[in-house]
Amino acid sequence: MLDFIYKMAQFIRLQDLLDVIIVAYLIYKAIGLLRETRAMQLIKGIVVLLIIFQISTWLQLGVLKYLLLNTFQYGVIAMLVVFQPELRRALEKVGRSKFGEVFNILNPNSPEVITKMVEKVTDSASTLSKNRIGALIVIERKTKIGDIVRTGITIDSEITAELLVSIFVPNTPLHDGAVVLRENRIMAAGCFLPLTQNQDLTSELGTRHRAALGMSETSDSVVVVVSEETGKISLALEGSLTRNLTVESLARALLKILIPDSGKKENRKILLWGGNKN
Secondary structure: OHHHHHHHHHOOOHHHHHHHHHHHHHHHHHHHHHOOOOHHHHHHHHHHHHHHHHHHHHOOOHHHHHHHHHHHHOHHHHHHHHOHHHHHHHHHHHHHOOOHHHHOOOOOOOHHHHHHHHHHHHHHHHHHHHOOOOEEEEEOOOOOOHHHHOOOEEEEEEOOHHHHHHHOOOOOOOOOOEEEEEOOEEEEEEEOOOOOOOOOOOOOOOHHHHHHHHHHHHOOOEEEEEOOOOOOEEEEEOOEEEEEEOHHHHHHHHHHHHOOOOOOOOOOOHHHHOOEEO
């Protein structure tokens, strides 16, 4: 056995080992991306079909084998259609990784500018919460959301707490939509956000919270929500929602997201920042 292993090892090149390691890593990351999504259930269904196909081959079940074989011929196109949200999310994560940072030549947002923006957002959230005025504030990060900006009314103004509050005052033209912030400016107001497709959410969550979750599922944006009924502040990020935040915990969370500690892996688990995760 040792002689056999030694002879086989002589035919293994360094490139072969590197090839196997890269493929194994890609498979590992793909499983991690799909593990907590509905796509994982679809993959299990595909595996079952493959097993049935192999059994039909062994037992020479001609009709069943013919149907499955023709189904698999269009499987690649079908997978692109079915897995489109997951594929988009995976590609966006690759673009936001350290490899994708190579293409970011200039980042106009300094920590000082971001800190001032967070102060204005939290000040407005505090006022909105005290007066029980519903609000949706989307802070764009690396993934550009120009398609969302185009659904609203262009403002392109400097961020001020007073302007943010006035936008969401009831019975005004823009109060029902979301505000999008980009590079320390209010880009647009009255924007429409995609609703989450998560069917397991509590019935306590209204349209604003579902829109915030939907926005966080389709981009890396962070969304601040103020409930009109209760005045409570929530934060949505990467498909997770943290509710019942105080103004102080909201500020800490936004700073941790927008200015991650250098040399440390960014921790996006909002539970660490206080509040109750739904």
